[in-house]
Amino acid sequence: MKQGPEETTIVEERLLPNQAPVLESGHTFGSVTDKIGAIVLRRPVTLGWAIGVLIAFGGLNVLGLAVTYLFFRGTGIWGINIPVGWGFAIINFVWWIGIGHAGTLISAILLLFKQSWRNSINRFAEAMTLFAVACAGMFPLIHTGRPWLAVYWLFPYPNSMNVWPQFRSPLIWDVFAVSTYGTISLLFWFVGLIPDFGTMRDEAKSPFAQKVYGLLSMGWRGSARHWKRYESAYLLLAGLATPLVLSVHTVVSFDFAVSLIPGWHTTIFPPYFVAGAIYSGFAMVLVLAIPIRRFYGLRDMITERHLDNSAKVMLATGLIVAYGYSMEAFFAFYSGSPYEKFMFMNRAFGNVYGWSYWLLIATNIVIPQLLWIRRVRLNTVLLFLISVDVLIGMWFERFVIVVTSLHRDFLPSSWGVYVPTRWDLATYAGTITFFFFLFLLFIRVMPMISIFEMRTLLPESKVKEEVAAHD
Amino acid sequence: MTEAPMDPIYGMMAEFDNPTDLLAATERAYSTGYRKMDAYTPYPIEEIAEALGFHKTRVPLIVLVGAILGGMSGYLLQYWVSAISYPLNVGGRPYNSWPAFIIVTFEMTILFGGISAVVGMLALNGLPMPYHPVFNNPRFAAASRDKFFLCIEAADPKFDRVSTGTFLTGLKAVDVTEVTH
Numbered sequence: 294m295k296q297g298p299e300e301t302t303i304v305e306e307r308l309l310p311n312q313a314p315v316l317e318s319g320h321t322f323g324s325v326t327d328k329i330g331a332i333v334l335r336r337p338v339t340l341g342w343a344i345g346v347l348i349a350f351g352g353l354n355v356l357g358l359a360v361t362y363l364f365f366r367g368t369g370i371w372g373i374n375i376p377v378g379w380g381f382a383i384i385n386f387v388w389w390i391g392i393g394h395a396g397t398l399i400s401a402i403l404l405l406f407k408q409s410w411r412n413s414i415n416r417f418a419e420a421m422t423l424f425a426v427a428c429a430g431m432f433p434l435i436h437t438g439r440p441w442l443a444v445y446w447l448f449p450y451p452n453s454m455n456v457w458p459q460f461r462s463p464l465i466w467d468v469f470a471v472s473t474y475g476t477i478s479l480l481f482w483f484v485g486l487i488p489d490f491g492t493m494r495d496e497a498k499s500p501f502a503q504k505v506y507g508l509l510s511m512g513w514r515g516s517a518r519h520w521k522r523y524e525s526a527y528l529l530l531a532g533l534a535t536p537l538v539l540s541v542h543t544v545v546s547f548d549f550a551v552s553l554i555p556g557w558h559t560t561i562f563p564p565y566f567v568a569g570a571i572y573s574g575f576a577m578v579l580v581l582a583i584p585i586r587r588f589y590g591l592r593d594m595i596t597e598r599h600l601d602n603s604a605k606v607m608l609a610t611g612l613i614v615a616y617g618y619s620m621e622a623f624f625a626f627y628s629g630s631p632y633e634k635f636m637f638m639n640r641a642f643g644n645v646y647g648w649s650y651w652l653l654i655a656t657n658i659v660i661p662q663l664l665w666i667r668r669v670r671l672n673t674v675l676l677f678l679i680s681v682d683v684l685i686g687m688w689f690e691r692f693v694i695v696v697t698s699l700h701r702d703f704l705p706s707s708w709g710v711y712v713p714t715r716w717d718l719a720t721y722a723g724t725i726t727f728f729f730f731l732f733l734l735f736i737r738v739m740p741m742i743s744i745f746e747m748r749t750l751l752p753e754s755k756v757k758e759e760v761a762a763h764d
Numbered sequence: 765m766t767e768a769p770m771d772p773i774y775g776m777m778a779e780f781d782n783p784t785d786l787l788a789a790t791e792r793a794y795s796t797g798y799r800k801m802d803a804y805t806p807y808p809i810e811e812i813a814e815a816l817g818f819h820k821t822r823v824p825l826i827v828l829v830g831a832i833l834g835g836m837s838g839y840l841l842q843y844w845v846s847a848i849s850y851p852l853n854v855g856g857r858p859y860n861s862w863p864a865f866i867i868v869t870f871e872m873t874i875l876f877g878g879i880s881a882v883v884g885m886l887a888l889n890g891l892p893m894p895y896h897p898v899f900n901n902p903r904f905a906a907a908s909r910d911k912f913f914l915c916i917e918a919a920d921p922k923f924d925r926v927s928t929g930t931f932l933t934g935l936k937a938v939d940v941t942e943v944t945h
Contacts, residue, residue: 460842460846460861469871470871477878515805515907517804517805533878
């Protein structure tokens with residue numbers, strides 16, 4: 294895992310004109326350690342943070358209320374009914390799990406491609422992944438309304454009825470894909486944190502913090518032999534996580550594509566779901582990174598280059614998504630199936646949900662084209678707004694796919710309209726606040742930028758070969 | 765170091781300011797014949813492990829075995845459930861519908877491989893380890909910050925309190941300390 298100084302991206306004199314460095318010059322091993330560690334160990338609790346946590350905690354209670362009432366009354370409190378049996382629960386599940394994908398892309402895939410700029414954003418992107426998967430995982434569990442009665446068909450365990458899950462069903466593939474994804478993301482994140490916990494243990498002043506970080510670091514002492522095994526394990530985890538992350542949204546898309554519903558039964562779904570996942574994930578990375586670098590004074594570590602690169606990834610994946618939409622439309626007509634044709638005409642021009650399709654095209658395809666302009670990519674306010682816009686757009690993508698495909702069944706006698714209730718909205722808003730609640734806690738108790746990987750970005754981290762040879 | 769205490773010690777530790785000096789010192793120590801020694805750095809440096817004569821890890825093998833076991837157990841679980849314990853005829857598909865079983869098999873391969881990577885790495889490293897003598901050196905806290913250490917252990921046959929100490933002092937070390945148990 295040689296990531297760093299020899300690459301042209303770091304050293305300032307090798308940068309292209311107008312190109313921001315990955316790490317501003319002037320840092321040393323000590324200053325990098327102090328700056329990141331101090332946010333957790335020295336910085337007092339600020340009013341802004343406290344207000345943020347309070348609001349998020351309030352929202353978390355709304356979630357608790359919504360879920361409690363759901364368990365009390367059942368899914369009848371939601372807007373779902375036949376023919377639209379899948380509503381907010383699956384839309385939000387797919388949206389959240391997609392957001393998680395950027396974290397794994399940054400931590401694993403960019404590591405394998407030796408993109409060293411990832412070193413300053415991978416830690417909090419991985420945290421984002423974990424919290425997003427936690428929010429996503431809630432929906433399959435609660436959407437049954439009676440989760441304690443409905444686990445036997447999700448997980449293979451010996452139960453009193455002697456029945457087992459149906460392994461030919463994409464829903465079971467999904468259970469395995471998402472739970473594996475959650476586990477591997479947690480391991481990857483924790484393994485990355487071990488050496489930094491060691492640093493926190495040694496930097497902490499309070500005996501309590503020393504003990505907690507000492508326990509978490511598991512006695513890490515930076516031995517060269519340990520580092521070698523560590524790097525080997527870290528790279529292998531990245532190698533395993535790479536096909537995994539591509540498989541997760543593929544399997545999520547199978548939930549739709551393997552069925553026979555017009556609008557779902559299409560082979561373009563797996564690649565365009567994966568691209569859309571990374572698209573929304575990078576949008577969330579930017580939504581988190583832009584305020585973080587501002588409020589915590591991290592502009593020298595999360596530089597314009599990170600914003601620029603993330604915006605470019607968004608632009609590229611957004612174009613793949615646009616291709617996916619056009620192929621969906623093309624195949625609706627090319628298929629020759631009247632149901633497919635009707636589905637598309639109804640999706641785009643139907644009088645019930647036609648607006649949502651054009652809202653999707655506007656937010657997800659048209660507005661993000663502003664990212665072609667360099668000045669927009671480097672304007673943090675605009676970039677933040679475009680990222681929020683993409684998150685909204687990607688939510689509407691799932692809304693359009695789920696609701697417009699279901700609400701017009703093959704027979705007009707079974708047509709219907711889906712309207713979410715206040716409980717749908719409360720649950721969704723609750724998971725958003727839950728996500729930010731976890732994230733706000735995370736940035737105060739763990740180093741949100743990987744300290745040891747930042748050290749490898751410094752020019753002084755490299756062994757000077759010629760000196761070593763003659764010594 | 766003039767009056768060495770007579771209690772047995774863990775080893776002799778030298779502190780360096782930069783990775784280049786540490787690498788040079790490690791290479792010298794290795795060529796002098798020291799083998800039971802370890803270097804401590806704030807971030808991974810590939811060359812140091814090489815200089816210590818530590819070339820191969822068994823982590824990849826553990827991951828391979830874990831991944832194969834995971835894939836096999838994933839497939840066997842599905843086979844046993846779908847073909848033996850609870851055979852269910854779904855639209856005439858065979859009980860052993862192997863194409864449908866590939867995805868869970870793949871996920872279990874990744875899951876077991878990933879867990880083996882982490883558990884294997886920690887086990888080979890002997891972590892978690894609540895106590896280790898190197899932390900007795902008060903300057904060692906900087907090993908997780910900006911300093912580089914080389915510790916030659918007393919268990920090495922060539923180790924001698926006086927001569928090892930002199931050897932380390934002659935290697936651009938900023939500080940040389942005895943590490944107690």
